[in-house]
Amino acid sequence: MWIRMRMRIENKALVLRRVPFRDTSWIVTLLTPGFGVVSAVARAARLGGRDGARGALTGFHLLEVELRARTEEALGTLSRVEILEARNRLPFMATATAAGQVLIEAVHRFEMPGDARGGEVFACLDSSLEALEAEVEPLVVVAGALGRLLGLFGHGWRVRDCVGCGRRERLRFFSVRRGGAVCEPCGLPYAHRLPEASASLLRALSDRSWPPAMIGLSREEMALLYRLGMAGLARIGTQELSADGTFRRLAGLDGFQEIKGYAS
Numbered sequence: 001m002w003i004r005m006r007m008r009i010e011n012k013a014l015v016l017r018r019v020p021f022r023d024t025s026w027i028v029t030l031l032t033p034g035f036g037v038v039s040a041v042a043r044a045a046r047l048g049g050r051d052g053a054r055g056a057l058t059g060f061h062l063l064e065v066e067l068r069a070r071t072e073e074a075l076g077t078l079s080r081v082e083i084l085e086a087r088n089r090l091p092f093m094a095t096a097t098a099a100g101q102v103l104i105e106a107v108h109r110f111e112m113p114g115d116a117r118g119g120e121v122f123a124c125l126d127s128s129l130e131a132l133e134a135e136v137e138p139l140v141v142v143a144g145a146l147g148r149l150l151g152l153f154g155h156g157w158r159v160r161d162c163v164g165c166g167r168r169e170r171l172r173f174f175s176v177r178r179g180g181a182v183c184e185p186c187g188l189p190y191a192h193r194l195p196e197a198s199a200s201l202l203r204a205l206s207d208r209s210w211p212p213a214m215i216g217l218s219r220e221e222m223a224l225l226y227r228l229g230m231a232g233l234a235r236i237g238t239q240e241l242s243a244d245g246t247f248r249r250l251a252g253l254d255g256f257q258e259i260k261g262y263a264s
């Protein structure tokens with residue numbers, strides 16, 4: 001007997017991407033806490049859609065969605081979308097918008113379809129967008145979230161001891177290539193190309209809580225934390241995120257310490 005499987009998914013969701021499909025629709029890529037990344041056709045959404053789907057799918061809102069598909073593999077249809085938590089101010093704050101786009105792009109690049117990771121990636125992205133909507137300093141939000149995401153993607157930093165010799169004392173530099181702290185003796189010969197890591201920066205890098213405290217970090221250290229996050233993403237095999245340049249310019253980070261070649 002042949003049973004045609006029908007799938008129905010109901011979950012919270014954040015929009016990662018919209019691509020025009022046919023004349024009036026979008027294919028939307030969504031991040032859900034229960035099912036990871038899923039894609040679906042939002043029929044006629046570009047015309048406005050049923051119950052204001054266009055508005056719901058544009059921007060950074062926390063959504064509740066229902067998806068239907070004939071089989072597990074088939075591209076489903078978005079049968080219902082509703083805004084659970086509106087984020088109406090965020091699109092009008094340029095730096096916060098760019099920060100949100102950096103994080104959405106990072107998640108879109110590295111989160112695999114169906115890979116839910118217990119909803120932790122979703123929780124990180126959702127609470128970051130919530131913080132940006134609440135006007136928390138975008139650099140703090142994005143720098144903290146990038147570190148958290150790197151950890152969730154399995155590429156967290158090693159900062160309790162030196163990546164060169166294992167020593168736990170006199171940690172002073174950071175190696176992007178090795179993904180961790182470097183002690184003074186190991187790092188001094190390369191001091192011209194290794195970023196310096198203060199005690200407060202190392203503390204922030206080792207902070208596994210969410211949201212991270214980031215107490216005592218200067219703006220420059222926060223900028224370095226952001227750059228280390230970006231460099232960490234580049235290290236796990238991708239080109240730079242396209243929203244990175246926009247965010248750096250708007251957040252005024254271009255004057256801060258460069259991480260040369262992302263390779264030190």
Ligand SMILES: [Zn+2]
Nearest residue numbers: 162165183186
């Ligand atoms: Zn060492």
